[in-house]
Amino acid sequence: MARPYDPSEIEPTWADRWEAEELYAAGGDDDPRPRFYALDMFPYPSGDLHMGHAEAFALGDAIPRFKTMQGFNVFHPIGWDSFGLPAENAAIRRGIHPKEWTYANIERQARSFKRYGVSFDWRTRLHTSDPEYYRWTQWLFLRLYERGLAYRKLAPANWCPKDQTVLANEQVVGGACERCGTPVVRKDLTQWFFKITDYAQALLDDMSELPGWSDRVLTMQRNWIGRSDGAEVDFEIAETGQNVTVFTTRPDTLWGVTFFVFAPEHPMVEELGRMGGSWDQVRTMRDSLQATPLTAREQAESREGILLGVHAVNPVNGEKVPCFVAPYVLMEYGTGAVMGVPGHDQRDFEFARANGLPVRVVIEPEGETRDPDAMDRAWDHEGVMVNSGLFDGTPSPAGIGDVIRWLESEGKGRAAVSYRLRDWLISRQRYWGCPIPIIHCPSCGEVPVPDDQLPVELPEDVDVSPTGESPLARDEGFVNVTCPECGGDAKRDTDTMDTFVDSSWYYYRYLSPRDDRQPFDSEAVRRWMPVGQYTGGIEHAILHLLYSRFITKVLNDMGMIPFREPFPKLLNQGQVILGGAAMSKSRGNIVEPMPIVEKYGADTVRLTMLFANKPEDDIDWADVSPHGVHDWLGRVWRVVHEAGERQGEDPVELRRLTHRTISRVTDMYERFRFNVIVAQLMSLSNEIRAVLDDGEPARESVTALVLMLAPLAPFIAEELWREALGQEGSVHRARWPAFDPELARQTTVTLVVQVDGKVRDRIEVPTEVSESEAERLARSSTGALRAIGDRRVVRVVARPPRLVNLVTG
């Protein structure tokens, strides 16, 4: 009788042995196996591992383990995204240094990962907060700077009053700071930006190279980039003859323009307001908007406007319409000025009604007539152009292109594209981040730090309490330098970079993390990349993935890498929630994985996650229980031990089932259907139990069972492989089981007999039963005879060997 299944005994033992043996180290350059780069989104060290990690790394570990068994030379690295605000805030709260807090958490997570048994190649471990890493983040910044892709400008910024820092648009969620939930306000600062907008179209176009991405993530990125097709149209200010351009997606409605609106920040409004006598009012509006948070303004639905006192000339018909200044027009999108078409745009309609402006109908539904005075909202659907000169009668969708071509021929406008995507604001006025390698010299201006002076090291002895300027600005020794160009007194830039810069290139560095001559080894990148499979949370669907795609395109343009997409295949696992809600400290509903690992074992926690549902779906911890899979592992433990002691060949029916299971499970691994794999293995183990109870051997089957289980439950598989089955070497280096197609093939199947489409009988038939034989068997089955009664069969649909449908008259 074997000892009972005790994960707390076997798991730590194997974890130590695997580490000592470097079992999961990738093969070297001379390894003949095909290479596979399995990448998990690297963790942020904000404490110990949480439930999300337990799920992510159960999935993210199953893939490289399966690939290794399939004969690939797998590289599965680990590192930490270790700069950033949470570390700094936690450090301030506890009165310790961010570095101390961060690295203590890293060590804690590293220990937990080892206890969880994740198959990392620890040799290439990296931390983005190590100088040997961020030196090359600075190098990357300088390359972008040289290419004009990193620049500084005064910009209205989202400012978190609590964290005392600027936030990217992406970090403002519902008007509040993504990190701490404080409402964001507006502040004008000189900020560093990366010019991701230069790549807006490439980021859209290259989505065709992402076959392994879900529609969900592709849609999120597409929405974020927000391409709109339309036209630029040139209007003229009647009083001055100045040109002013608008962007519109509806050039077919140009004949419906009854007013014209500038954004309050538009550069022309001061001059035009002074001329029209409205400047005092406009300035007041500007000032009040300056004090309003950006997000609050975006959510306002005011239709107030100030009459500027000048007129715009509609280029299609020469009409003069009044110009307004109104906050509903945004300077940041399009050209900062719009044509007002109240008949066909709901916002313009509301503005016209609020300001007593006429509504003109220029698109009508086919065969209908619209009375502008009777309209209670704009008609923004398709229709036929009316009151539009020579375009009358044109269907509006065709009219868009027709009008653009006409505008181009008349020199009054042109086709144009507008994107929602803005440049990436990377400046942070905080301490715990990568210093920006720029020196500001009174005589030379912005001077990049020469490559041979990198890294610009983050000083350690700094007061990190937030005041609104970077803590680095208070460190005289850091700030004061000599200018690398003229040798005069100069000052360092004191901002640090958004941590998304750090994480936009770490997967290149993994291949040569200690290289002190270059950011990454292009040869190694060529050999191993693009990444074979990227795994991580849906919360990174936009930011991290978009930035990584952008940086990859820049590196490609620099000739450093041969591809334009870093992650052709992406798996986004769902969240682990509790009782229908996200786990959070404020709700006090956090379940910690490591105590459950201690109680039931890592294998049980992994299987609980994998068996719950498909990887992309959220797991509600309230719906699942580790008990079930834990008990099953106990049954697996016993059947393998029992079968390991018996001699002889497995009964043929069990062999058939085993080979069929191998065939199915292999396919399911390729498709990440881990929940179905577990179900299949449960069925197989149930059948093995029955065979053993009949006193028959099952060694071949339990061997296959252990191999197929190994990527999902690595500890028990290893123990059973070596101890119960007496195999040489690790199960994790063993070859994936092959199946005999002849055995895997079903020899008999259940023929479903239908009468008029309803199941009336089931018969076991040989797989290769002929159509006529199937029909004969079906017709003579008792169930069919009873159902047919005295009716006549007028038609037979035979799909041997699975189904025969007898259709009666």
Add this chain to the structure above:
RNA sequence: GCCGGGGUGGUGGAAUCGGGAGACACGGCGCCCUCAAAAGGCGCUGGGCGAAAGCCCGUGCGGGUUCGAAUCCCGCCCCCGGCACCA
């Protein structure tokens, strides 16, 4: 409003192609083992009718195509994610 995904038992979920709906589990009920409990094992478990054989209904709702629809088409309803004064 626009874009994307989804809706299957008490619960989590199965069901490559248009061909057995509910695999595998959780939970529940009953039984075996046991002094007892735990652990383990066995059986039943979508709804309705029926003693049973079996019959009827059933994959959000309503239509349609088909010998046959969870799956395809049309029209709705609801849920989730993204974008949104974006012109």
